[in-house]
Amino acid sequence: MRRRVVFISLLTLLIGLTIWITSIGKLGIYSTFTYGEILTYTKDHLNMVFIAVCIAIAVGVPFGILITRPGFTKLSPIVIGGANVGQSVPSLAVIAIMAPLLGFGLQSAVVALFIYGLLPILRNSYAGMRSINPAIIEAARGMGMTRWQIIRKIELPLARPVIMAGIRISTVVTVGTAELAVLVGGKGLGTITLTGVFARQPLLILQGAAPTAILAISLGFILGGIESWMTPRGLKLKTGIS
Amino acid sequence: MIKLENLTKIYPDGTVAVKEMSFEVKEGELCVFLGPSGCGKTTTMKMINRLIPITSGKIYIDGVDNTKIDESELRRNIGYAIQEIGLFTHMTVGQNIETVPALKGWTKTERRKRAEELLELVRMNPDEFIDKYPNELSGGQRQRVGVARALGADPPILLMDEPFGAIDPINRVELQSEFLKIQQKIKKTIIFVTHDIYEAIKMGDRIALMKEGKLVQYDPPANLLYRPKDEFVEGFVGADRALKGLQLLRVKEVMTSPPPTAKVEERVEVIRERMEQEGIDSFPVVENSGKLIGLVAESDLGKGKVVKDIIIPSSTTCTVNAVLNEALSVMLSSGLKTLPIVSEDSKLEGVLTFDAIQKALHEAVQTGEKK
Numbered sequence: 001m002r003r004r005v006v007f008i009s010l011l012t013l014l015i016g017l018t019i020w021i022t023s024i025g026k027l028g029i030y031s032t033f034t035y036g037e038i039l040t041y042t043k044d045h046l047n048m049v050f051i052a053v054c055i056a057i058a059v060g061v062p063f064g065i066l067i068t069r070p071g072f073t074k075l076s077p078i079v080i081g082g083a084n085v086g087q088s089v090p091s092l093a094v095i096a097i098m099a100p101l102l103g104f105g106l107q108s109a110v111v112a113l114f115i116y117g118l119l120p121i122l123r124n125s126y127a128g129m130r131s132i133n134p135a136i137i138e139a140a141r142g143m144g145m146t147r148w149q150i151i152r153k154i155e156l157p158l159a160r161p162v163i164m165a166g167i168r169i170s171t172v173v174t175v176g177t178a179e180l181a182v183l184v185g186g187k188g189l190g191t192i193t194l195t196g197v198f199a200r201q202p203l204l205i206l207q208g209a210a211p212t213a214i215l216a217i218s219l220g221f222i223l224g225g226i227e228s229w230m231t232p233r234g235l236k237l238k239t240g241i242s
Numbered sequence: 243m244i245k246l247e248n249l250t251k252i253y254p255d256g257t258v259a260v261k262e263m264s265f266e267v268k269e270g271e272l273c274v275f276l277g278p279s280g281c282g283k284t285t286t287m288k289m290i291n292r293l294i295p296i297t298s299g300k301i302y303i304d305g306v307d308n309t310k311i312d313e314s315e316l317r318r319n320i321g322y323a324i325q326e327i328g329l330f331t332h333m334t335v336g337q338n339i340e341t342v343p344a345l346k347g348w349t350k351t352e353r354r355k356r357a358e359e360l361l362e363l364v365r366m367n368p369d370e371f372i373d374k375y376p377n378e379l380s381g382g383q384r385q386r387v388g389v390a391r392a393l394g395a396d397p398p399i400l401l402m403d404e405p406f407g408a409i410d411p412i413n414r415v416e417l418q419s420e421f422l423k424i425q426q427k428i429k430k431t432i433i434f435v436t437h438d439i440y441e442a443i444k445m446g447d448r449i450a451l452m453k454e455g456k457l458v459q460y461d462p463p464a465n466l467l468y469r470p471k472d473e474f475v476e477g478f479v480g481a482d483r484a485l486k487g488l489q490l491l492r493v494k495e496v497m498t499s500p501p502p503t504a505k506v507e508e509r510v511e512v513i514r515e516r517m518e519q520e521g522i523d524s525f526p527v528v529e530n531s532g533k534l535i536g537l538v539a540e541s542d543l544g545k546g547k548v549v550k551d552i553i554i555p556s557s558t559t560c561t562v563n564a565v566l567n568e569a570l571s572v573m574l575s576s577g578l579k580t581l582p583i584v585s586e587d588s589k590l591e592g593v594l595t596f597d598a599i600q601k602a603l604h605e606a607v608q609t610g611e612k613k
Contacts, residue, residue, distance in 0.1 A: 139328030142293060142401075143342050143391075144317030157332045232332035234375035 007221050014210045014217075021207045030199050032207055033192050042211055045188035048106065048181055049174050052113035056170055060118050061163060064125025065151075080126060083119040091116055091177045099184040109178070109186025116177050117170040124166025128159030161231040168223035175216040179208070189215075243269045244290060244399065244431060249299035251285050251455075259285040261455040262299070267448075269398075272425055272432040274446035276439065278478075282455040283435045287401050290433065291320045303399065318342050321392035321400040321430070325407040327384050329376040335361070335387050336372040342394040360390035363424060382413040389421065393428070400432045407436070418444055439479065443467070443489050444565075451475060464490050468607055487606055488567035488599075493560055496602040497583045499592030503528045504538050506550040514543050526582040526590050527553050534559065534582055534590040559584045562591050566602070569594055 024032055033041075067076040086094070094116055098108035132155055140150045182190035192208030228236075244267040251260040260282040267273040275283035288294040290301055292313055301308045308316060329338050339360055340353040348356070358368040364386040376384055385406060392400055406414045406421075418441065425432065436442055442449050443463045451459045451466060459471045467483045467490070470476040480486065504513055504525040513525060517540050524539040527549055534556060542552040558576045560569040560583055573581050573596070581594040 133326070133328065135324060135326030135328035136330060137328075138293070138326075139322065139324060140330070140341075142291060142317060142322030142324070143394075144314040144319075144345060145341075146314055149345070154330060234332045234334065234377060237375050237377040 003224075007217065010217055011214060014214045017206060018210045018214070021203050021210075024203070027199075027201045027203055030195075030201055030204060032204065033195075038189075038192070038207070038211055041187065041189045041191055041208075042215065044186075045175070045178055045190075045212070045215065048109055048113065048186055048188055049171065049178050052110045052174055052178075053117055053167070053171050055110070055114045056117040056121050056174075057167060059114075060121030060166070060170075061125045064122045064163075065129055067126055068129040076126065080123060083122045086115045087119040092180055092183075095177075095180045095184055104185030106186055108184040109181035109188075112184070113174050113178055113181065117174040120170040120173065121163075121166045124169075125159070125163050128162030128166075129155055131162065132158050157232050158235070161227060161235065164223070164227040164230055168220060168227060171223060172216050172220045175212060175219060179212055243267065243302075243304055244433070245302040245305075246286070247300040247302070249286065249289065249301060250297050251282070251289060251294065252297045259455055260289070263452075263455075263457050264299075265450060265457060265460050267431060267433065269431050270429040271447040272434055272445055274442040274449045275433060275435045275452060276442040276446075276449050276478075277437065277452035277458075279437060280454075281452040283437075283450075283452050284403055285455075286452070287403060287433050287435050290399075291317045291322060291401060293317075314345075318345055318395065319397050319399070321394070321397040323388050323392040323400070323402045323405045325404040327388040327408075329384055329387060329391070331376050334373050334375055335379070338376070338387060339391045339394055341391060342397075346395050348395075356394065356396075357390075360393055361387075363393070363427075364390045365420065366390075381409055382417065385409055385417060389424075393430075398431060400430045402432060403435045404437070405434075406441070407438075414441075421445075440486065440489070443486055451478065464606065468609075484603055484607055485567075487603060488570060489565050491566040491602055491606065492562070493564045493566060493569045493583055493594060494562040494591070496566060496598050497562070497592035497594045498598060499583075501526060501582070501590060501593040503590065504549050505530075506535075506548070506553065508549045510543050510547055510549070510552070513538060513549060514540070517543075522580055522593070522595065524578070524580045526556070526580075526593060528590050532589045534584055534588060537578075537580075537582065556582060558582075559588075560594065561586060566599065570599060 018038070022032055022035060022038070026032070063079060066072050067079050095109070095112040098112045102108040102111060136154060136158070137150060140154050145153070178186070178188050179190040179193055181188050182194050189208045189212045193205050193212075196202070196204030196206070196208060246263050246265055249260055249263040252258050263286060275287060277283050285294055289296050290303075290308065292308060296309065330341070336354065336357045339357040343353045343356055357372060361368040361371055366383065366386055371383070376387070379387065389405065392402070406417050409417060422445065434445055446463055448460065448462055449466050450457055453474055459466060459475050461469070464487070466475065467479055467487050470479055502516060502520050502522060502525050504527045506527060517523065517525065524537050526534055527536045527538055528534055536553040536556045538549050538553055542554070546552040558572060558578060558581070560572050560581055562583055562585055569581060573579070573594070579596060582590055583592045583594055585591050
């Protein structure tokens with residue numbers, strides 16, 4: 001309940017800010033962006049985030065699960081460590097280095113965002129699978145479930161809330177990082193923000209930043225809802241008397 | 243029937259967990275694997291359903307080499323219950339119990355019916371519990387569901403690894419007794435792993451005592467207690483083995499029956515005379531129907547003329563099927579030297595005295611040692 005109140009008041013504030021700045025029209029010699037332009041950049045922004053996060057899920061979830069399987073556990077420090085390094089390099093640097101490697105354009109932006117968004121998904125998939133009580137797996141094996149049945153019917157449902165949380169965190173972070181994509185030729189709300197930076201117009205910067213924040217908060221809220229919806233009912237209950 | 247033949251397990255690091263183990267578990271028997279930790283009891287058990295691969299030797303299940311059976315097929319026909327239970331927390335109690343039936347392709351109605359039956363068997367109300375989640379249950383209830391789940395597809399064999407180990411002592415004793423009653427109904431071939439000698443004596447038709455991966459003695463509990471094969475067994479059984487033997491005897495085997503009785507209208511002098519003859523210091527008082535209504539004690543005889551005047555209304559009794567240590571404990575805590583023993587419908591069946599208990603134990607020890 002409290003979460004919902006915070007969410008709605010923040011959203012109202014940010015939308016109000018955007019409407020106000022857009023309605024000003026002129027800022028010195030610069031004109032503010034129109035609603036049409038904001039909408040187009042928002043679409044581009046979402047498009048970029050969507051592609052990057054999808055690739056991160058497609059790579060991160062299977063890899064996170066794979067490194068918990070017997071025979072692959074030795075890889076886990078390398079893989080998790082690698083993803084950690086990717087995360088610890090400043091986002092600006094990750095994005096900037098893509099231009100000389102892949103040229104200017106959407107592809108560079110998406111690859112950079114993918115690298116940056118991979119870690120939360122990979123780490124949570126790994127942690128989600130690892131956090132399952134080994135007795136549950138042993139019971140499942142002892143009752144004659146095959147490996148694949150154990151993954152599908154037992155491990156994935158139990159790890160799903162944690163994996164979903166990773167996807168949510170990754171998405172929210174990527175929406176923010178995607179602001180910088182404009183530097184390597186990606187389009188998005190960063191275009192507005194950067195224009196504001198070059199024009200030395202704080203309100204123009206805010207005209208790009210506010211919609212980005214709206215996106216991040218809304219996506220976080222929606223994915224949080226999906227996360228809770230996808231959590232098996234038995235896991236939401238508090239541990240009973242024992 | 244399960245037959246182990248020269249069963250050996252050596253781990254890749256060279257540890258010998260089980261060495262040349264050979265014995266047979268008869269159909270319908272509850273066989274306890276007993277021993278200190280690291281004796282190989284759990285390893286041996288897990289080789290039966292191949293959770294642990296065999297290094298050498300064979301395990302035959304009803305004459306079939308268990309490595310010749312498909313792994314999943316083998317396990318679906320052997321019930322499996324462990325100390326940590328491992329209930330699937332994202333599934334309801336019903337879904338948990340239906341796991342193996344579902345794997346075997348039973349229809350939904352068949353599975354549901356089976357789950358209800360099994361909940362009844364472990365004395366949980368199906369209507370109340372079938373749709374609950376494991377996190378809503380107490381420890382004892384979870385353990386019952388674990389046992390019910392192991393019985394899911396009615397497997398002829400059951401493997402149980404310290405199934406009551408994580409439960410508080412009071413609930414544990416109750417679960418043990420209940421499980422014994424269940425076993426009398428279902429007559430499964432059961433391997434029951436424990437390190438608790440009391441549990442082993444109480445549960446086992448036969449006990450396989452192991453040490454450092456080897457079988458030391460394989461015998462019914464009485465033989466283990468009274469005819470220990472070597473010093474290790476003697477030590478493991480403990481110096482109080484005669485006391486532990488109390489668990490092996492039932493009240494009905496030891497009580498004096500038919501008991502001397504008194505009627506309410508009988509005169510005190512008559513009773514005094516009979517007490518001296520029988521050498522017992524109190525008589526149970528019964529109605530004409532044979533129903534127990536109280537006791538009359540020697541020390542009270544001077545206080546009245548007929549039994550009715552001095553009767554002590556009796557509430558302390560024991561049933562014929564109780565084990566001897568329960569009865570003894572009742573006698574010690576109530577201060578009664580003569581304990582009336584009643585049937586399930588509270589008819590007087592006999593009396594139990596300290597003398598009788600002592601005689602019975604002495605006999606058990608002697609016959610055991612002589613054999």
